[in-house]
Amino acid sequence: MHNSIKKYEDICNSIKLKLEAQKISKLPKIIAVSKTFGIEKILPLIEYGHLDYGENKVQEAVDKWTKIKIDNPNIKLHMIGKLQTNKVKFAIKIFDFIHTVDSLKLAKKIADEQIKQNRKLNLFIQVNIGSEHQKAGIDKSELVNLYRYCNELNLNIIGLMCIPPANEEVEKYFNQTNLLNKQLNFSELSMGMSSDYLKAAEHSSSYLRIGSSIFGKRI
Numbered sequence: 001m002h003n004s005i006k007k008y009e010d011i012c013n014s015i016k017l018k019l020e021a022q023k024i025s026k027l028p029k030i031i032a033v034s035k036t037f038g039i040e041k042i043l044p045l046i047e048y049g050h051l052d053y054g055e056n057k058v059q060e061a062v063d064k065w066t067k068i069k070i071d072n073p074n075i076k077l078h079m080i081g082k083l084q085t086n087k088v089k090f091a092i093k094i095f096d097f098i099h100t101v102d103s104l105k106l107a108k109k110i111a112d113e114q115i116k117q118n119r120k121l122n123l124f125i126q127v128n129i130g131s132e133h134q135k136a137g138i139d140k141s142e143l144v145n146l147y148r149y150c151n152e153l154n155l156n157i158i159g160l161m162c163i164p165p166a167n168e169e170v171e172k173y174f175n176q177t178n179l180l181n182k183q184l185n186f187s188e189l190s191m192g193m194s195s196d197y198l199k200a201a202e203h204s205s206s207y208l209r210i211g212s213s214i215f216g217k218r219i
């Protein structure tokens with residue numbers, strides 16, 4: 001069996017065990033974050049039948065996934081990186097989910113482009129949950145305002161996405177994001193990476209974004 005498949009199965013099992021022990025029945029989805037990895041590294045998991053993949057750069061996604069998505073129309077591609085407004089046109093075409101809506105300007109651009117292309121993606125609002133200066137994501141104080149604007153634009157916002165501050169107690173931030181997510185009545189939640197996906201799953205994350213634990217170290 002290919003190494004990435006073995007790792008993927010181990011991750012699935014660890015999540016199942018953890019959640020079963022806590023009597024949580026709804027299992028999260030795993031987004032296999034394939035950024036930087038060549039298609040030969042990803043193909044075994046595609047052939048195995050895994051459908052959700054994450055990329056953080058639009059051009060890389062176009063180059064890697066255009067043909068594969070035609071051959072495998074059930075694959076869902078997730079944009080998990082910072083999205084520049086001048087790339088939105090290409091992003092709407094290739095991605096099925098965008099996890100990083102974080103400004104009014106970006107929301108408007110996505111809405112305009114979706115109308116042009118007659119597409120409707122599933123979107124997450126990225127919240128800067130640790131209020132870090134350098135970090136992407138909308139400030140907590142502006143979240144409701146952005147969400148209202150997205151509703152006016154008829155965008156399909158399905159949940160919040162966060163990346164907690166590094167080297168800090170992530171559970172506090174997962175808990176806060178989960179509470180905000182519930183207050184806004186969202187059905188999905190995007191949090192958790194290789195280092196903290198079990199904790200994220202315990203805090204009701206429904207999309208775990210896992211890269212290096214599946215594909216190995218990025219260089």
Ligand SMILES: *Cc1c(COP(=O)(O)O)cnc(C)c1O
Pocket residue numbers: 033035056080081163192193194195209210211212213
């Ligand atoms: C790269 C990346 C991940 C995956 O990180 P790993 O530590 O390799 O699992 C998850 N989320 C975002 C936003 C990323 O950029």
